[in-house]
Each structure stands twice: as structure tokens, then as C-alpha cells.
Amino acid sequence: MGGINVIFKKELADHFSSYRFIIIFALIAMVSLITAYMVGLNIRQQLEGVAKPRFIFLMLFTAPGALFSLVQFVAFFGPLVGLIMGFDTINRERNQGTLSKLLSQPIYRDVVINGKFLAGVVMISVMMVSIVLVITGLGLLVMGIVPGFEEIWRILIYLIISVIYVSFWLGVAILFSILFRSTATSALAALAVWIFFSFFVTIGANILANALSSDASDSNPEVVMRRAKIVKAFVLTSPMQLYTDATATIIDPLRKSTRSIVAMGPMESLSMSRFSGPLPLSQSVLIVIPYIISLVAITIICFAVSYIVFMRQEIRSL
């Protein structure tokens, strides 16, 4: 397909030289470093004088540092990276007048979107891989524990899921940059979607569950179960929840399902009983595969909408 590599190359060069990328990267690297360092110290203290349990290395990613674990951090702020990188993809070109220049060259319209998206995905991958590598290195230093073979595999799968997740948000941002002419509007719209899915879906799920279950008593275990199921079904509309579930048993093999009714919050202590009977890697993958597929599916849907809208748009030079 002609042209896609040309656009890809140019976008990549633009990303690497942009202040925007450097700032996001610096910010995220800083937060992850601090978190990983604190978690590492914390784990080392807790494990003083105890035999090393399995999969301790993965705790670097899942155990909370000061406020949140690294996995939570990526789930929450990862979207922001995608949005910031993509919110002005098409409308900036439109405003500069370079979009009609591009499209008056012998290339198909979808090549423009694809090239830009691919460049974004590469940037996201670079960012994620380097952050995970830095954390791994720091973990080695602070904890003095070498990750096992299976742990490395798990980290790799976690990386892939994370890249898909952030790429989904990049896709959303690109869609908004096609829909809105003004870059400020598309940035705000993208932020609104992000805030909606990060805060309101969970609150909405609880309200919905309460409304749907007529029995208000908390003592009946059946009612509690039903509510939990409704909440679970509803929050799955949020990509953030999909991601959290998709990474759950991958990065934390000691969890037996994507979520338990008792929330595994930041207050969870490092009790030794947690380290018994980890799930084998193949079983972990089996549990999360539907979530990964859903993540990929919503990314594709987002793209399909982008294509349709972009193909139909009038290209005026003004």
C-alpha cells in the first residue's frame, strides 16, 4: 500500500521531536519510578526474614505504593496519553491546510488515518516498554530478586494488553479529531469521554443495581449476588474496566478470577496466605482472553466509525 510508510515515518519523526511527547513521557516515567521505588522498598520490608514466595516480582506492578499501584496508574492515566497524542491528528492538518495537500497526492484517504495511528501505536509501545524496563531494573536493584521465566512472560502479555488499551484511546482521540474542526473542542470531548468512563460508570452501575433490585435489604445473600452481577455487567461498558479485568489474572496470578466481590483495593495487605496456589499462565490467559478480544473489538469499531466519517467528509481548502 503506497504512502502509508511515508506518512508513518513523518508522524514518527514529528512525535519524537515534539515537546508534547517529551512532557508526557517525563511525567509518566517520573510517577512510575517513584511508585516502583516505594513499592519495592515496601515489599522488601514486609518480606524481611521470610522465604521468597513465588511471583513476588510481579508485586512490583500490582502492590500499591503511596497511593496506587502501577497497574492502576496505567488504567487511569494511560487513556490520557492516547488522548493527548491523538486529539488533534486530523483537525490540525485541516486547519493548517495540509490535509488537502495530503489528499491531493495519489494516496487513499484511509492511508492518512492508518499511518498516523500506527505511528501513535509505536510511540505508545516505546513509552510502555521503556517504563516497564525501568521499573524492572529498579525492582532488581531495590528488592534484589530476579524475575522468573513465567513472570517475564506475564509482564510481556501485560505490556501487549496495555499497548492495545492505550491505542484504543488513541483511536477515540483520532475519531474526535475527525468529527470536530476545532482542536480545543475535540480535546474537551475526548476528556469528557475519559472522565465519564473513569468516574461515572462505576457510580452509575451502583445506582442502576439498586434501582433494579427491588429488595433493599442487604442481608439476603441472593440479592447481594444479583446486585453484584448487575454492577459487573454494567461496568464492563467501560474500557477502563475491560482493561483492569484483562490484566487482572495476568499480572497477578494469585487472583483466581478477574474480580472478586470483595474488592481488592489499595488497602489490601500483603498477607502470606495470598501466595498459595497461583494460576498457571495458560489458565490466566484463558480467563482474560474475552476481555482482550473486547478491547480489540471496540478499537476496531472506533476505527470503522472514523473511516466512514472521514470518507464522507468534504475536503475544502478553506
Add this chain to the structure above:
Amino acid sequence: MDASVIIETEELTKTYKNETAVDRLTFTVNQGEIFGFLGPNGAGKTTTLLMLLGLTEPTSGKAKVLGMNPTREPIKVKSKIGYLQENMGFYTDLNAFQMLRFVAELNGLSGTEVEGRIESALETVGLAAESGKKIDAYSRGMRQRLGLAELLIKDSKVAFLDEPTLGLDPDATNRMMALIESLCRDKKMTILLSSHMLHQVQKICHRVGIMIKGRMVAQGPMDRLAKEKLGIGQEKYSLEELYMKYFQEA
């Protein structure tokens, strides 16, 4: 179809919601000529060019460019035609050389041969000395000439120039006009040029079409039209000549 006919339209119409931008336009452009597409702002000149490029779909009517239908085969048409858009649209953080190489690559040209072509194109338009400067620092006249260099890189035999003299000072305008004329003469380019400055394009166009409110009201060689419609055009023409004399003396 006559082989010497490059562009041919038949009852070409474009309607936006309830506004007719281009109304049953029928005209032809022959090989090797400069056709001036004249008319006030908003007459539908740009819309027509976009339709001929396959960037906009006509509501009705037919258009043929080099024997191809631009709506059906936009990629083929776009690979043959050079388009200089009104607002130019350059990546201003690139320099001229990088910009031209980007355009060349989009057209599937690469390798060392392209570099030579870029050098000579920059030479032709008189930007060789400034090729390392960022386009950000270019004046409007320089940007227009860079746009023409793009057409040379593509080696297009047909060029659509949308308002190539818009916002240029008289000296830059003359330079631009001379350049366009030389493209037609030396490179055998067929040029379709749109403008609302009748007096400026008067000198170089072989034939003109005058478009007002989406309709072509007159079409033919300049001399004939000037005789028929003498008045405003002629006056402005001499006015400019006078201005230029002062300018050159200064």
C-alpha cells in the same frame, strides 16, 4: 475523444444543501494551453477544481481529466495532476527540501534520483539558496513558488493553480506569472489557473472562462473577450502597468 483535449466537463453541477456552487458547467481545456478560470470570490472556482481532482463528488454532470473520470479513478488522476491550493498548506516546521521530498515520497518517488530532481526544481523556481530554511520563515511569494516546485517534482503534465497570485506584491506577482508561463512553454504543462484578478492573468492566459455565481458566463480567447467586455479589465490593466513602472524605478 480528441487526444488534445485534457479537461472536459459536461453540465458539471455541485449543490450544497440548498445552494448551487457550480451550475451546469461545460468547458474544455486543450493540451499545452493556459486556461484562466476567472471570477469573483465564491464563484465556484475552487469547487470545480476539487471536483476535477476527485476530492469532491459532483452532484450531477460529467467530468473527464486526461480521459479519466476523477470520481471513479481519483488516485490515477491525482498522480497525474499537480494542484497548487489557495492556502498552500505546507508543514511549516520542515524546510523546503524536506517538504519536497515528502511530496515526492507520497508520489512513490524515492532514492538519489529524487534528490537531484528536487535540487533542479528549487533551482527553477529560484529557491535553491533558501532550501535549508524552514518554510515558517518563507514569504508568501516564496511559498507560492515552492508550490510550483512541487509540481515539477511530480513531473505533472497538467496543473491546477488556485489563486496563484493571491496576496502577492506586484513584483512577486510578475515573477510568479513568468514562472507559470515558462512551465507551459518549457515543460509543456497544461495549466488551469483560477483567479479573481483579471488584469494579472490577462497577460499569460491563452483562453479564459469567466465564472460568476457558479455559471460560466463567457469563454474564449482573451482578445476577443476584451473587445466584447472592454472596460474594467482594461482600466485595471493599465493602472497596474503604471504602478509597476514606479516600482521598478524605485
